Amino acid sequence: MIDLEAVRALRTVAREGSVSGAASALGFTPSAVSQQIKRLERETGVALLERVGRGVALTDAGTQLVVGSTPILADLEKLRADLQATGSPAGTVGGELRVAAFSTVVRGMLAPLLVDLARAHPDLRLLVRESEPWETIALVASGQRDLGIAHQWGGVALAIPDNLIVTPLFTDVADVIVHRDHRLADRTVVRPVDLADEEWVATFETTICRQWLRRLFDGIRNAPRVVYESMEFDNHLELARTGQVVALVPRLGRPDLGDDLVAIPTVEPASLRDIVAVHRRSQSDSPALRVALEALLAAGRDRGR
Numbered sequence: 001m002i003d004l005e006a007v008r009a010l011r012t013v014a015r016e017g018s019v020s021g022a023a024s025a026l027g028f029t030p031s032a033v034s035q036q037i038k039r040l041e042r043e044t045g046v047a048l049l050e051r052v053g054r055g056v057a058l059t060d061a062g063t064q065l066v067v068g069s070t071p072i073l074a075d076l077e078k079l080r081a082d083l084q085a086t087g088s089p090a091g092t093v094g095g096e097l098r099v100a101a102f103s104t105v106v107r108g109m110l111a112p113l114l115v116d117l118a119r120a121h122p123d124l125r126l127l128v129r130e131s132e133p134w135e136t137i138a139l140v141a142s143g144q145r146d147l148g149i150a151h152q153w154g155g156v157a158l159a160i161p162d163n164l165i166v167t168p169l170f171t172d173v174a175d176v177i178v179h180r181d182h183r184l185a186d187r188t189v190v191r192p193v194d195l196a197d198e199e200w201v202a203t204f205e206t207t208i209c210r211q212w213l214r215r216l217f218d219g220i221r222n223a224p225r226v227v228y229e230s231m232e233f234d235n236h237l238e239l240a241r242t243g244q245v246v247a248l249v250p251r252l253g254r255p256d257l258g259d260d261l262v263a264i265p266t267v268e269p270a271s272l273r274d275i276v277a278v279h280r281r282s283q284s285d286s287p288a289l290r291v292a293l294e295a296l297l298a299a300g301r302d303r304g305r
Contacts, residue, residue, distance in 0.1 A: 004076070006040040007069045009033050010048060010058075011142055014066055017055045025144060040065075073143060074163065074282040094123030097288040100136040101128065101149035104233065105275060108253025109303070110149070113295050124288055133158055133208055140164060140278050147292055148278040153212035154269060165284065167277040167293060169300035174212075174250040174271040175263035177236070179243035185262045192266065196220050198246045201228035201239045213248055216271065237261065275300070 012022040013033065023030040041048050048062035058066060101110055106128065114126055131139060133150035140148040141161040151172065152158050160166055176195065178185055184194060196217070202224070203209045210226075217223040228239055233254065236247035241260055248271060249263075257263060265271070277296050283289050 002043055002065075003036070003040060004069075004073065006036040006043075007065065007073070008143060009036040010040060010062060011066050011069070012144065013037065013049065013056060014058050014062070015138060015142060017057075019056065025139070070163075074280070092123060093121040093287045093291050095288050096125045096127060097147060097286075097292055098145045099126055099128045099147045099149070099292070100131045100139045100145040102133060102136070102151060103130050103231075104250055104253035105149050105151075106130060106253075109296075109299055113299055117292065117295055121291060124291070126292070132206075137161070137164070137278060140280060143280070146279065146283060146286070147289060149275065149296070150278060151208065151273040151275050153208055153273045154215060154271070156208050156211045156215065158208075160278070163280055163282070164278045165281055167279075167297070169275045169277055169296055170303045172250050172252045172273050172275055173265060174248050174273065175265050176271075177240045177247045177249050177257070178262050178264065179240060180260050180262050181243060182246070182262070184264065187264050189267045190264050191268050192217050192220055192223070195246065196223045198223075198225070199227045199244065200224045201230060201236045201245045201247045202226045203231055204229055207231075209248075212271065212273070216248075216266065216269065 009022060009026065009028075012025050013019055016022045016025055019033050019037070020030045022028075023033045026033065037049060044061070044065065046061040047059050048065060049056045050059050099110075110128065114128070117124060117126060129139075129145065131148075133152070136145070136148040136150045137158055137160065139145040141164055149169070150158060176184075176190055184190055187194070200213070202213050213224055213226075228245060230236060230239075233247075233249050236249055237255070237257065239245050240247045248266075250273065251263075252275070277293060279289055279293070
């Protein structure tokens with residue numbers, strides 16, 4: 001009998017490229033993941049991983065197992081969703097729903113929604129993990145999370161696997177944040193050319209937010225000049241408060257700016273990001289997923305009013 005949990009661990013190792021990376025993604029120790037893979041190799045009688053440099057890669061047998069297990073795991077997940085739908089008393093929703101979402105939507109939208117869902121469905125347990133959009137897509141596609149909330153900036157598209165369904169929620173706006181004494185503080189809108197000489201605080205190079213900031217300045221030489229990097233938008237605001245840098249900060253989850261900061265939207269292009277939910281097709285009939293998705297859609301409609 002093949003251990004399906006061990007198969008999921010193998011799939012994660014394949015995606016992360018290392019046992020330690022898989023352990024971090026799964027919330028296990030590297031030793032625990034290694035033991036799962038070794039057990040799986042004993043059960044199948046073949047080597048499933050081979051060392052490549054400092055990482056590991058699937059053997060041909062490992063690739064065959066991962067590919068062949070995909071429809072099996074999807075069918076089992078659909079069966080679980082069907083059982084939940086038919087086995088629960090009418091109007092009740094229970095079980096566990098694992099959610100992955102980026103930090104500003106957790107702060108600006110998800111936190112109060114979780115409280116409302118807990119009150120309406122006390123038997124439903126929601127587990128939330130913060131993650132960047134690319135990671136969120138991978139976590140949901142691989143079965144490590146059931147529901148993901150991600151953002152897509154302008155033309156910076158996300159690659160969505162075929163086994164995922166995307167549900168648009170709402171559109172968020174990001175503003176340029178400047179000190180009230182800044183030369184642009186009285187503008188109603190700003191264009192990238194107006195900001196070409198500014199110094200910036202921004203998120204890390206690997207983030208979608210940073211990609212959008214670079215794209216904002218397409219065709220403008222030597223811009224943007226990023227002198228501070230931080231993953232926390234609260235830090236961006238505090239640094240902008242010094243008057244030494246400017247920042248591009250989304251409205252979602254943004255605290256009150258106070259009297260010393262000014263928010264100015266960009267035009268040509270506008271800085272917009274689409275907020276979307278993603279889930280696996282095999283989970284579409286899950287009652288827990290449905291109630292959470294309906295709550296997200298309602299919250300998104302409220303933001304659009």
